Structures are given as C-alpha cells and as structure tokens.
Amino acid sequence: MNEGSSALALVLSGDPALYAIVRLSLVVSLSAVGLAALVGLPLGGLIALTRFPGRAGVIVLLNAFMGLPPVVVGLAVFLLLSRSGPLGSWGLLFTPTAMVIAQAVLITPIIAALTRQTVEDYWSDYRDELNAMGVGPLQRLMTLLYDARIALVTVLLAGFGRAAAEVGAVMIVGGNINGFTRVMTTAIALETSKGDLPLAMGLGLILIAIVFAINASAWALRFYAERRIG
Amino acid sequence: MSDLPITLSNVSYRVGETSILRDVNLVVRTGGPTFVVGPNGSGKSTFLRLAMGLIEPTTGTIDWAGSRDPAPRRRAMVFQQPVMLRRSVMGNLLYALEQAGVEKSLRHRHCEELLQKVGLSDLADRPARRLSGGERQKLAFARALARSPEVLILDEPTASLDPSATFALERLIAQAASEGIKILMASHDLGQVRRLAGDVVFLHRGQILESAPVQDFLAQPRTAQASAFLRGDLIMED
DSSP: OHHHHHHHHHHHHTOHHHHHHHHHHHHHHHHHHHHHHHHHHHHHHHHHHOOOTTHHHHHHHHHHHTTOOHHHHHHHHHHHHSTTSTTGGGOOTTSHHHHHHHHHHHHHHHHHHHHHHHHHHHHHHHHHHHHHTTOOHHHHHHHHHHHTHHHHHHHHHHHHHHHHHOOHHHHHHHOOOTTTTOOHHHHHHHHHHHTOHHHHHHHHHHHHHHHHHHHHHHHHHHHHHHHHHO | OOOOSEEEEEEEEEETTEEEEEEEEEEEOSSSOEEEEOSTTSSHHHHHHHHHTSSOOSEEEEEETTBOOOSOSSEEEEOSSOOOOSSBHHHHHHHHHHHTTOOHHHHHHHHHHHHHHHTOGGGTTSBGGGSOHHHHHHHHHHHHHTTOOSEEEEESTTTTOOHHHHHHHHHHHHHHHHTTOEEEEEEOOHHHHHHHOSEEEEEETTEEEEEEEHHHHHHOOSSHHHHHHHHTOOOOOO
C-alpha cells in the first residue's frame, strides 16, 4: 500500500523523466498507427473488393497475423535493421524510428484484416447502389473507406491498443535506452525486475489511464458521429 | 449515347437449381411507363436488375441500344430499400452528380435544383440515414435524376411507404415520364398501375405471360393467371 501511494505521488509530481517516457510511448505508438493505417486501410479495402486466385489464403494469413507475437516481430525487424542486416546501412537499430517500424509491422495485419471485414460488410450493402451509379473500382474503394470512417476509427483504436501495450518488439529493436528509447512498457518491465515498484506502478497507472482516455474519446466521437451521420 | 431500346433475348436466370426467370423476350422502347406486375416471387426484381445490368443472365443476352456492355450510361435505378450514403442529403446528391460526370462548378446548382424538385431543400444538411422512408425515396429519386437518365428503373419504390409519401413519389414519377424519361417500374399495386402505367408486362413464375397496353391488360387479360391476379386472388407459388 505504501508503494501504491508513492506511485501516485510520483505521477502527480510531474517528474520530467517520467513524462519524457510517457511522451515517447505516445509518439512511437501513434506514429506506428499512422504508418500502419497508411498501408492497412487501402490493403484491407483492396482485398475486400477484389477477387483473385489465393484470396482465401491471403485472408486466412492476414487473420493469423493478427496474433503475431511481438517478440517475433521485434526479432525480424532487429535482423533487418542490424548492422549486418539488409537495411543495416540505415543505422536505425536502437532508435525510436526502429520502434515505430516494429510496432507498425505488428499492427498492420490487425488494421488490414479488420478493414477487410468492415469494407466487405459495407460493400454487400452498397453494391447495387454503387453499380447503378456506375462507380468505378478506385472510386468504389475510396467511397467505402470514407463511408466506413466511423467503424474504421474503432479499427485504428484496436491497433493502437495493441501497439501501446506490447513490450517485446520495442524492447528488442529499441534497446530500452534511458532517455532515448525507453517507453512505458519497457520501463515497467525494467523497474519491476530492479524492484522499483512505485515507479513501475506509476507508469502502469498512466498507461492504463491513457488507454482509457483514448478509448473514451473514440467512443464519444463515434457516438457523436453516429448521431450526425447515422 | 443512348441506353434505349433495352433488348432481352431468350433470357433465363437461375440460382443453383432454382429457375427465377425463363425464356424472357422483351424490348423496352421509348414511350409511356412500362410496368412489370405480378405476384411476389414472380421474378420482377430479378427482371429489373437484369435490365439495369446489375446481374448477368444465366443464358440469353441483353443489350442496351445494341451494346452488350452493362455499364450504365443513361440509365438509373431506384431500389425498394435505397441505401443512403453516410453523408448529408446534399452530400448524397453531390456524390451522384460527381459519378454522373457533372462538372464540379455545376454540381451545387444542379444539386439545389434537384432538391427543390423533390422537395428536400429544407433537409439539405440532414444526415441521409436519419431521413424517414418517404424522404429517403425522394432522395434516391433525386440521385437517380442526377444521372439525367434516359431510362429510369424503379423496383417497387412505394412498397413500404405510407399513402401521402406514395402520392408524392407518384407525382415525381409522372413528372419524369412527362419530361420524356422512360419509366420501367415494378409494382404489385393495381391502383398505381392504373394511375401511372402506359403498358404492362405480366410476370408469373418467371415467365412473361402478357405484354399489353394498360387498358387492354386491365379490361381483358388473356390468361387465367392474369385474371386471377387482377381479381386479387392470391396466386400461390408451388
């Protein structure tokens, strides 16, 4: 209980080192969501709207990749970015950029798979109407992604939740370097093993609060938007 | 570019083993409204979807002014349950105008004219999915007019509307017909057929049993099935 109250005191003290960690976590995970959205939204929409040989296999693969273990993604990105790896010359290993890449790889399948499902549902509803309006393939994709925008916010949120909560990938490719690549999850893991429970608990509290706040605002946005656009 | 006449030659449509339409031959030409009538399950919707080019016949051919390309040029469709895009009323219309290839600078003016025409000007900013059933059909109708169609295909557009909304939509349909738009419409409401139709195609269990001017069809049906339908008997599908 003593540790609980010192954890709270630490959160409320506004300790700059603590808030630097929080800020980096947000920057990394939100950037990863942005990057994954750039790939996952069009990819999911495209798979939903096209028929090609092996499509069922691609969908199964995508759904399976939703459960990729973060440490495995971390290892793969580590191998790519390490000095002797194919992208070693970029010198990105143990930087926040590497962490963004790893988290983006982790959540792109989640965003693509959920987008595929959502767009396919919308398409079955819109098909006749859009065909009767003579809407071409590219316009069709844009229209469905736009009209599904509220549902897709929830999809992005699922991706963010996964990115913000994972520890394995950022630990491997970021290295948990104090003041540079240390984020909330890696800090919690470290402080717990060091025995600094107040700091670990304080970070845990903040992490939960942030995830809660983002979900609440997305829910509010959705509630408001559904009343606006139905 | 034209979409008329629409010619269906020996058209059949099957889903698995079930035959929905059999050996349909019909030419839809310029002229008064053509009404497709018949009991539920007679194949009216399938017939219209084929004529619109939304589905392909299992056997037989359909052409639009001689072209076999099903992409709609000068035709538009209003469905029984139209899908409203998740945008405002005006957003829906602007979208339809854009898809119809109307130049951007002209879209807003067209949009206002169409809203005026169907009586939705006051609801321009309302989310389309918040409209009542009658208002949705008016918007769907305006969206169809946005394509400045030569043929307008309507699949029982008033089937789930109350009498006043039905009346409003019928007036719009009559007006479109008087402006020279060919109407091809399904209905099982004989009063509506009497009020709007020029000629009638009677479908029964996937086959065209009669095709005649509306007065002839109503006064002297040539088949027992049509007589029964006109008397209001329930024609059972077996």
